[in-house]
Amino acid sequence: MAFTASSPSPSSLLRASFSPHEPKAPWTSSASQSDQFSFISTAGPSCQIPSLLKPISAETHRSKSVVPLAAKVAAAEVDKNNVAEDYEKLAKEMENASPLEIMEKALVKFGNDIAIAFSGAEDIALIEYAKITGRPFRVFSLDTGRLNPETYQFFETVEKHYGIHIEYMFPDAVEVQGLVRGKGLFSFYEDGHQECCRVRKVRPLRRALKGLRAWITGQRKDQSPGTRAEIPVVQLDPSFEGIDGGIGSLVKWNPVANVEGPDIWNFLQVMNVPVNPLHSQGYVSIGCEPCTRPVLPGQHEREGRWWWEDAEAKECGLHKGNIKKEEALHLNGNGNEISATNGSANVPDIFNSKTLVSLSRTGIENLTRLENRSEPWLVVLYAPWCRFCQAMEGSYIELAENLAGTGGKAGKFRADGEHKTYAQQELQLGSFPTILFYPKHASKPIKYPSEKRDVATLLAFVNALR
Template sequence: MTAFDLNTAQTELQGKNPRTILKAALANFDNIAISFSGAEDVVLIDMAINIRKDIQVFSLDTGRLHPETYRFIEKVRKHYGIAIDILSPDREQLDAFVKEKGLFSFYEDGHQQCCAIRKVEPLRRKLAGLDAWITGQRKDQSLDTRGDIPEVQLDAGFSGPGKQLVKFNPLLNWSSAQVWDYIEAYRVPYNDLHQHGYISIGCEPCTRPVLPNQHERAGRWWWEDSAKKECGLHGGNIDK
């Protein structure tokens, strides 16, 4: 494996299809993992497992997911015969937060602190042991925060002193329709909530079905400014 040149990779992968980006990611990095939570991520698992059987997959268990989401994670594990590393929040941080603010403080003071404890901290722990990760981000999920990110990037939010973390976004240029065309064509497992009006699915208290013609992210943190709908996993999208 030759040294990875980010600038060259950004030029070579710009506008390329998801399989080409995935192949490049898996060819350049052995210590790499797919972040799994939604429909896009299972499409990536389906593609990646045909390129490399030993791909690492991890998922965040915030403790506030829908029952359907937990069943979905198990469905994916069994369907592909893979191990999924389930990441949980730090118990002491979570206990102190809930004791101080209760279970629904995000409706009053925003979701950032809750997400930081339930999502960002366990993700940071996981990414500290990786050289690169693969996400299901798409540009059209949020033009405010994801409209101009590249297919491959330095993850400034999770890189540290002496260690750079690379992030690949293979589905960046796909639409939701393309994702679902793939799911139907290849019989990819999906969350049962999608059959009940849910498109973008997060924690149960912070996710609701969307109305016809509403944007898919309208059902996430609906009480907040639409330009801030990132939980911190891709927080650099707001700061860019």
């Protein structure tokens, strides 16, 4: 269990500025005498309190934890009016509130019926904010079984630093066994990450949330412009149910929704809290080991997640409510972007330049069959609706102009819709955009391996293969 009433040395100062609340008298549950437990707040940064809160699931807890029935534990100073709360109105009222104010509000309203979702990345900021309030709080995490060793070590560091027990949720062993036996350990590289995430993350989360009335996440608007740009600081969860069941039975708090990434890191530095060592290795957004890698300079943090897919909406399903219905029409079951009308959508074409050759299906088939070409070719396989393709349009046109004067040609082939299967089977298409180089004397094109698509890097690739 993750339950603490510890007060760090700076907390008294911070509480005086933000939300003063001195330790109250001991509180006890309204349970029968035999089931009663009492809680006494004790100051001190390393205070370890045996957990008195109900578990998120019925899993075995550590030997020192005391786990009474949920209905028999009273929350400290819980706001009793949250059933009738208008959360859209509250979100507007708190739009400019600080993360600390939002955290305070969440913990006051829900007491031990709320928990912080901790992923082992910047969510440490949420735990620090909760600690600063001086109120009891719970932390849970999803152990998928595929996390980096550094992340597991970080969990242990966090527990010791804050004197808490993280409540771990695990995937169903039978479901994992069926997935691995049927499709192998790395099937997500071939058919997308959604199925594996559903088994290892979404279903365990669903079980966890069924034991709560609210949860706290580390979502930020700047994390994923495609899916998180409009998240409010508090909302009724559109995807999951709480302990009472039904839509609207779970409240979702996003205290750092309006905070930008650099400001989160400034806060972590100032507060001198532990961070995942993977961050110093170039990892920004951290998930499972096979599906996370460091990002390159200039790349968005979410490009390090499921990089082999071309989805703008890079979500694992934990926050699938962020994806709007109209955007979902452009995503297939694997999370990859597809044309809603099989390639014939009325979307303006891109890569329009006199220096670029627009190749038809026959044209690229002929180019691919040639073993002796008069000059080398660079060809981009693209879809005009893909924002990654749109983002590299300027640099690719500039590259085409550079090649025109050096004995090389640049072309484009629209590879979505009816041409997508052919491009995947014959042209190494994995995601949009895919860039192919056809040397003068070669039987097969060479696929550009990097996600850096600036002119200098692309030109270095071409010159290395001339």
